[in-house]
Amino acid sequence: MSHPPEIFDIRPSAGPPIYRQLIDQARALIAGGRLKPGDYLPGVRRVAKYADVNPMTVSKAYAQLESDGVVERVPGQGMQVCAPRTTGSLAQRRAQFRAAAQPAFHHAHQLGLSPDDIRRVLDDLLKEYQP
Amino acid sequence: MTTAAPPQPLTVQGLTKSFDAKTVLNGVDLVVEPGTVLGLLGANGSGKTTLLKCVLGLLRPTDGSALVMGDNAWDLSAHTKASLGYVPQEVSSYPWMRVRQAIDYTAAFYPSWNHGLVADLCERWRLPLEERTGVLSVGQLQSLGIVLALGHEPSLLILDEPVASLDPLARRAFLRTLLDILESEDRTVIFSTHITSDLERVASQVAILREGQITYHGGLDQLKDQVKRLRITAKAPLPPAFAVPGALRTRIDGATATAAVSAFDPAVVDNLRHTWDVDVDVTDLNLEEIFVELHGG
Numbered sequence: 001m002s003h004p005p006e007i008f009d010i011r012p013s014a015g016p017p018i019y020r021q022l023i024d025q026a027r028a029l030i031a032g033g034r035l036k037p038g039d040y041l042p043g044v045r046r047v048a049k050y051a052d053v054n055p056m057t058v059s060k061a062y063a064q065l066e067s068d069g070v071v072e073r074v075p076g077q078g079m080q081v082c083a084p085r086t087t088g089s090l091a092q093r094r095a096q097f098r099a100a101a102q103p104a105f106h107h108a109h110q111l112g113l114s115p116d117d118i119r120r121v122l123d124d125l126l127k128e129y130q131p
Numbered sequence: 132m133t134t135a136a137p138p139q140p141l142t143v144q145g146l147t148k149s150f151d152a153k154t155v156l157n158g159v160d161l162v163v164e165p166g167t168v169l170g171l172l173g174a175n176g177s178g179k180t181t182l183l184k185c186v187l188g189l190l191r192p193t194d195g196s197a198l199v200m201g202d203n204a205w206d207l208s209a210h211t212k213a214s215l216g217y218v219p220q221e222v223s224s225y226p227w228m229r230v231r232q233a234i235d236y237t238a239a240f241y242p243s244w245n246h247g248l249v250a251d252l253c254e255r256w257r258l259p260l261e262e263r264t265g266v267l268s269v270g271q272l273q274s275l276g277i278v279l280a281l282g283h284e285p286s287l288l289i290l291d292e293p294v295a296s297l298d299p300l301a302r303r304a305f306l307r308t309l310l311d312i313l314e315s316e317d318r319t320v321i322f323s324t325h326i327t328s329d330l331e332r333v334a335s336q337v338a339i340l341r342e343g344q345i346t347y348h349g350g351l352d353q354l355k356d357q358v359k360r361l362r363i364t365a366k367a368p369l370p371p372a373f374a375v376p377g378a379l380r381t382r383i384d385g386a387t388a389t390a391a392v393s394a395f396d397p398a399v400v401d402n403l404r405h406t407w408d409v410d411v412d413v414t415d416l417n418l419e420e421i422f423v424e425l426h427g428g
Contacts, residue, residue, distance in 0.1 A: 013417045060352075110410045
């Protein structure tokens with residue numbers, strides 16, 4: 001299905017650049033299941049008009065999502081959400097996750113948590129997590 | 132087959148302008164590519180208007196050069212003048228003319244006047260066509276100035292503080308029109324402002340003018356990606372030797388510190404974490420905050 005531009009909440013005067021707000025929100029909508037594989041992102045001009053921002057900025061965000069393999073350009077249709085896929089070797093994907101998780105460990109250290117405390121939290125998270 | 136590249140809308144090199152002993156512009160360099168929407172940002176008195184007037188050939192540079200579509204700004208050809216649009220900071224008109232007459236009067240100077248576009252803009256901005264321009268509000272006069280500058284569909288549009296005197300609704304309406312006319316073709320727009328929130332919506336590029344020089348020129352997105360604030364929290368008071376490499380300034384207050392950096396580098400943050408055993412929060416800044424940080428807080 002095709003979505004209205006209102007799925008995005010763009011704040012031009014917030015800190016993150018507008019294109020990054022769009023990328024982050026699109027990824028979050030996909031991760032949260034509101035945008036499903038096969039769905040279309042709202043058109044560039046509609047988003048630009050709705051949010052009163054430069055259409056070039058919206059195009060830039062969509063192009064980035066396309067080159068990241070999150071969406072696919074379907075001629076005459078728009079930007080279609082891709083099915084999730086795994087790219088890279090297991091070792092590479094592990095390294096990616098490691099980089100994402102590292103700041104959390106530092107934070108845990110700041111909070112004075114022991115390795116056992118950290119393990120307990122991780123186990124809980126793994127049990128609760130449902131993709 | 133190759134097509135000739137479109138002429139560079141603007142090339143400014145070493146531009147200096149002094150009024151008697153006062154130097155307002157002190158070696159400005161600025162190149163604007165076709166299709167750019169450039170926001171010229173600067174504090175009051177930083178030289179924005181002087182720069183735009185030099186570019187338009189309204190002021191003669193003391194030194195250096197300004198080329199508009201390849202033409203020397205002080206000696207513009209009729210063709211280049213016809214592809215330039217300018218809205219001054221204070222729009223003036225013959226006060227006895229009715230709005231309709233002021234438009235017809237300006238239209239007569241241009242062979243390619245877009246009457247449809249002008250009628251559309253007047254309607255959208257509710258310009259009273261039968262009113263005399265002398266009784267218009269500042270905002271209405273500004274809208275009229277913009278209409279008069281857009282009628283011949285210039286390829287380079289220069290606006291000096293175009294929205295400063297408009298209320299929020301009129302400003303938003305103006306931004307929408309600006310976005311509309313951007314969609315159509317490769318039009319270059321340069322507008323000076325100190326209203327950063329407008330610039331954030333429309334500008335693709337930002338040039339920051341400070342004390343007569345361009346201190347930053349580049350993409351708005353890159354600027355936001357580069358300038359960040361770091362909030363640093365340690366478990367014990369930070370030593371006086373604590374410093375963030377490349378920071379515009381660092382403020383230490385006991386076990387916490389804040390620093391603004393102009394060229395954000397995640398490696399520097401990792402390094403801080405490991406060297407000083409601290410927690411580092413990276414905050415994005417909006418354009419207004421960036422502007423203040425770059426001007427020394």
